[in-house]
Structure formats: structure tokens, C-alpha cells
Amino acid sequence: MKLTTLTAATLVAFSSYAAMAEPVITVTDARAFETPPTAMSGGGFMHIKNDGDTDDRLIGITADFPKVELHTTEFTDGIAKMMHADGVTVPAGGMVALEPGGYHVMFMGLRGDPLEVGETIPATLVFEQSGEIEVRFDVVARTMEHSH
Ligand SMILES: [Cu+2]
Numbered sequence: 001m002k003l004t005t006l007t008a009a010t011l012v013a014f015s016s017y018a019a020m021a022e023p024v025i026t027v028t029d030a031r032a033f034e035t036p037p038t039a040m041s042g043g044g045f046m047h048i049k050n051d052g053d054t055d056d057r058l059i060g061i062t063a064d065f066p067k068v069e070l071h072t073t074e075f076t077d078g079i080a081k082m083m084h085a086d087g088v089t090v091p092a093g094g095m096v097a098l099e100p101g102g103y104h105v106m107f108m109g110l111r112g113d114p115l116e117v118g119e120t121i122p123a124t125l126v127f128e129q130s131g132e133i134e135v136r137f138d139v140v141a142r143t144m145e146h147s148h
Contacts, residue, residue, distance in 0.1 A: 023056035023092065023129045025049070030135045032107065032121055033142040035114040042115045044105030044137045045098045050090040059087040060126035066109030068123070073101055082106070087128070115139045
């Protein structure tokens with residue numbers, strides 16, 4: 001009897017600890033730039049905030065395109081090259097910006113159906129800890145400094 005009580009108390013303590021130690025993810029400014037009619041892909045950008053006390057990691061994204069990938073951008077001799085990224089870590093209490101020239105989402109396989117200003121792209125982000133989070137990317141006009 002004594003043992004049972006102890007076990008129950010331990011379980012309660014453990015689960016309340018587990019409930020506190022988790023990432024709290026908020027996604028803002030999800031947007032994509034309009035693309036020219038012949039573009040095969042378009043970039044998606046956003047800010048991901050983690051108000052929790054545990055790191056989380058964006059490990060995937062799905063949307064209604066033939067292929068969607070996470071990319072990072074590396075500069076070699078001033079030339080930007082996109083690379084596939086396995087994931088993007090969002091540190092506890094921190095924020096990560098997916099911005100032109102850095103991490104971004106690549107919507108691929110547009111095939112003559114460009115991203116147009118005013119459209120929204122529903123997508124599902126997949127986080128290691130937080131699971132799936134639904135977002136909508138607003139398609140906005142491309143600006144000079146945001147070439148990618
Ligand atoms: Cu890319």
C-alpha cells in the first residue's frame with residue numbers, strides 16, 4: 001500500500017515536470033514572394049519563436065506542391081548557393097528568422113503556376129517536440145533587396 005502511494009506521487013511529480021518542460025512555438029510573418037511565370041520554385045519565410053524552456057527543431061514542412069524542402073543559403077565568394085537543410089533549431093526562449101539569404105522554405109515544382117500576390121499557401125510545419133503546426137504563407141510582392 002505504501003509503495004503504491006509513493007508510485008502515484010512520483011508519477012504526478014513527473015508529469016507536472018514534463019508538462020512544464022516543453023517548447024511553446026509561435027510562428028509569425030509567414031510569407032512567400034511572388035514568382036515569375038516561368039519559375040520552378042518559390043521561397044517561403046517566417047519567424048519562429050519559442051517561449052518554452054526546451055529547444056525545438058523544425059524538421060519538415062508539407063504543402064500542396066510536388067516538393068517542399070527546407071533550405072539554407074551558403075555564400076562562397078559572394079555567390080549564394082542554396083543547400084538542403086535537415087532542420088532548423090529554435091532554441092528555448094529564442095527566435096529564428098527564416099529570411100532571404102538564410103534559411104527558407106522552398107516550394108518546388110510550380111510548373112507554370114506561379115505564386116501570385118494575394119494568394120495564401122496553407123502549410124503544415126513539423127516540429128520534433130511540438131508536432132504539427134498549421135501556418136499560412138501570404139504571397140507578397142518581391143522587393144529589390146529580396147532577390148531570393
Ligand atoms: Cu531554396
